[in-house]
Amino acid sequence: MYPFKSGEPELRSVKIYEKGLIIHHWDTDGISSAALLLQYLRKMKNELAIENCTPPIGNYRLSDDEIEKISSKNFQFVIIVDINLPKNNILKLKEYSKAEVFYFDHHLQEKIEEVHHFNPLIEGNNGEKYPSASWFLKCYLNDPVTLPAVLGAVADHETRIKDKKEVYRTIEKYLEEVGLSFNDLLRMVELIDTNYKVGDREGVLKAPYTLLENDSRIILENPLWNKNLEVLKKEVEKQISRPPTRGEGKVLIWNINTPYNITSTVTRRLAWKNNDSIVVVINRGWFTDRDQVYIRSGNKLFDSRELINFAHGLGYDAGGKEEVFAAVVPKSETEKLLEILLRRLEGGR
Ligand SMILES: [Mn+2]
Incomplete structure (x- = not known):
């Protein structure tokens, strides 16, 4: 478990609000992390209105237009997850939106004191134990091991996640319990990542809700993602030949x-x-x-x-x-x- 200062996740304080936004990375870890946050927030307070967004695919910063658009919607809190936005970008978002800002990440970065910034690496924790934002959130929220937590970790490291012994042992146990193979996980990651690879930003935004179903078949058999994958595979083969x-x-x-x-x-x-x-x-x-x-x-x-x-x-x-x-x-x-x-x-x- 992530060492809390007060015993309860600080994120719980958003309970007093009605409206929030999750800004997440467009890849599988970002999507999985958004799913875990949605799940937590819904369970905590059913009436919370939550939206999610991602920067334009390939851009690791929010444009002034985007910050303005977000600010016009009067969110009371914003959660940024798994995307290493520049500090001045985050501060600008805070200033313009006037929202309370939470930031969960596992990239190497400097601590941003002006927002609620949670990053196990900054606190001197072992990166081995927190291979992805999804895994960190699982620990932070004290969740059981679920499909989104596992998918984020596998997505960020692919087969090299096997070298992270402690996490991998937990993943293996999970796979055995639910009757899936490691290859199934790799395949799911590949399918979820097709959204950003074909440039489907709307698809990225819908994906956390698909993951919320906690059902591997819905991912593995998703017709759109399978079609995307076929197109992408053909294109990769064409380019490398x-x-x-x-x-x-x-x-x-x-x-x-x-x-x-x-x-x-x-x-x-x-x-x-x-x-x-x-x-x-x-x-x-x-x-x-x-x-x-x-x-x-x-x-x-x-x-x-x-x-x-x-x-x-x-x-x-x-x-x-x-x-x-x-x-x-x-x-x-x-x-x-x-x-x-x-x-x-x-x-x-
Ligand atoms: Mn990540």
Whole structure:
């Protein structure tokens, strides 16, 4: 259980209100976390009016327009979950909406004192025990292990969740009890994530309500999500079967133009196929005004931390993981950034 200060989840204090908003990430962990919050709030006070929203897919900040739109609806409380919004963005939301703001996350971030900020990593807890926002919420709300809690954890780590021994043991026990396999979980995550990958923001917003049913069949047999998955799989296969735009040397480049948010998947698959190279994928088709630049190597041929910091230093919006670099670049600057990155990856400075 998450160590509470007072013995009761502080979130309970929203009981005095009538109207609230949940802002969540568009991926399975965000959707699962929203489902857990909805479930908790409904159970606590049936008459609460709760809405949910997600930033435009691919944007890790709320625009001024969105903040204004939210503010015009007079929410008394806002819960942000699983999305690492910039601090000034959250403070602006608080100031304009005049709502009480709760923020639950498990990303590395600085503590925001001006809102009710809950993040086990900031409090010095072991990240191993809180692999996802959904898992953290399960602990925070003192919930039993449910499908949304499990799905968020599997979504954020895929098969690597098996390395987190304590959590994985709990998941295995859950699977045995409900008669599901780990592959079923992976399949559910894949299906739920189709919503954002095809760019269906409405679908993302409806998904927490589907998860609230706590029924794996409703997820596995969802006709729309299965259709999405078929379309996405075909598109990924199509993109990875094309030859690179630049195929010589240590760095291979693919210029793609797909309207789907599959750049990460395409880059991963290409990196698996080209183990001895650094793979660069530029997708020109997801945003109208910006390009996605992904770099990945299956063999640790570059230091992504270093590259991310370098891009930040140049003022670019970049992030990633151990073996992945991801950036979103205004179209007019893509070529310039690519040139700089390539020089770095190829060894020159
Ligand atoms: Mn997450």
